[in-house]
Amino acid sequence: MAEDQVTQQLQHRHMEEALAMAEEAYQVGEVPVGCVFVFKGEVVGRGRNETNISKNGTRHAELVAIDRMLQGGFKLEDFRKTQLYVTVEPCIMCASALRQMNIERVIYGCANDRFGGCESVLRVCDSSTLDGSRYAAEGGCYRDQAILMLRKFYMRENSGAPQPKKKANRVLKTQDLELAKQ
């Protein structure tokens, strides 16, 4: 029990760092998704969405962080003992990328109903016939905080979209979320 609590506290600390990355994305007008990679208990990589600034729809938090880690000399084989903390369920693209990196485990905040590759749309993470290796993925850690950030973001208009939608009538819904510290 005590050991479980320690693990949970550690998980929360890592997810808080991922949320901080998401907040950074929000501040600069990117879809607020953030992540950290953890190796031997230490954060070894960070990323957040960079799709708008780069005009590249594939610059998701996970791929940005992986690129930086490799450039910084993080060893490929160490991904096998690395966990990912990401505020939103990895999309199908990232879920496949994480297999190809041989990630050990993925912990995420909220589900990704539109693109999710771990439970929501496809189960790429544990399919037995795809490239790379299977990994366990588990959602729910700081779920409501991750959702709130996305909702705040989608209140705004996306000026990068071909036909930005007018969103003046939107109301930020928070009553269904439990936002007290977990």
Place this chain on the structure above:
Amino acid sequence: MAAERIECGDYLIERIPITEEQQQLVTEDVYTARIEAARTSDILRFASKSLPKLNGIEHVKRVRRESTDPDNELLVILCQCKMIDREELDTLLRGTEWEESRISVNRVPRYPPYTRDQFEQWKALWPVAYRPPVKLKKLAFSTDEKAYIQMCLSEADELRRQNSNTDNRPVAVVIGNANTRNIVAESTDKTRKTGNPLRHAAMCCIAQVAESEVTRLALKEKSTLQKDNKGDLDGENVHLPLKRTHEECDSEKAESSNDVANYLCEGLDVFSSKEPCVMCTMALVHSRIGRLFFIDESESGGISHYSMHCLKALNHHFTAFKCTRFSTSNSQ
């Protein structure tokens, strides 16, 4: 169903059917009553008032006439078997004028037919309505388009061949613009070269398109700024340079010739020597491409494994083509 094929230079191009086209006949059970044709509207009125409504089988016709029936009787669908069991139905019918009508269980097609072949086949079981989908156009390419497709495919094939001598995986991707019939990006697999297992050819091409868009926007902004500054100038600075700077030339060139889609890779064509993996296929969905042409199939690819070009749950779909080389002599 016969696949649609079209010859295009050295390649045979085959459109990959979407999920609905491949749907086999799935059936669902319904309760029917056999009645005289004249009583049809009465029994339908009764069903709509007293029985569970039909749900999800709107394509199924309510009535079937038995052509061999001498008594001019009809089969009328009462309700779906999944809604109530036979005992409940009998209870609902008890004491009504329909108590004595011959009730039976019939099978009807569960899904609406998408292709004409499905329609012809499925209506034999029970009459169904058919609306041919607008999206289901016949496969046809103009002569110019064929030349463009052939050019892009051979380029991808050739790049792959060149790259097969190196350490990298022999895959190459070309991105083309169907409107200008130009190649806008091309790349080989760079996983070994960069030591990054995610640097697949398709990912590299998407990055190239993005980079050129970032450059184009930056130049555009710069030239607008310069124009604005010139407007503000007075007296001594009106002498404009006779020669324009490189940036200005480049930006003008970019404005005139760069017809690349401005939102990600919207509408662009992707030509790949090998079927993209799940990561790359989803990257193409995120990038909103128009069409994917690939040469070699891959079991673990996003199309073969998940039909990701037509997944209903996703927000973007594209047409996918498998392209087979006619001559195998010059492939490796």
